[in-house]
Amino acid sequence: MEIRGKVHEIGAVQQVTDTFKKRDLIIQYAENPQFVEYIRFEATQDRTSLFDNLNVGDEVEVSFNLRGRPWTNKDGVTSYFNSLVAWRVAKVTTTPVDAAGQAASGPQTFDAPPTVDISADDGKDDDLPF
Structure with missing residues (x-):
């Protein structure tokens, strides 16, 4: 899964046990600008270093896995936890804009694939039922 957003907060590396460490990244996600969401990854x-080159305010695309697991307390009550585990973070580059508000490199163009005339009869009978 992937999501784009703006870096809101970068957590410090937390050494949870002698052999386990983790780090959080909070992304400001605004699919609808009226209702900004703050998503924790x-x-x-060794992946805690993914966040080393980020700064608050950077536009990023985060690739992540959705994980879920149950936990049963001493009274036998089970709760479920979800986590978003980041495995890649890429800064989103923006195209420079000139004084006229146009992209400095000009518009991107793509060659369309050639069109195929599917109504052309090439001499073969088509026995499709529709």
């Missing part, structure tokens, strides 16, 4: 072990 985590990185563990």
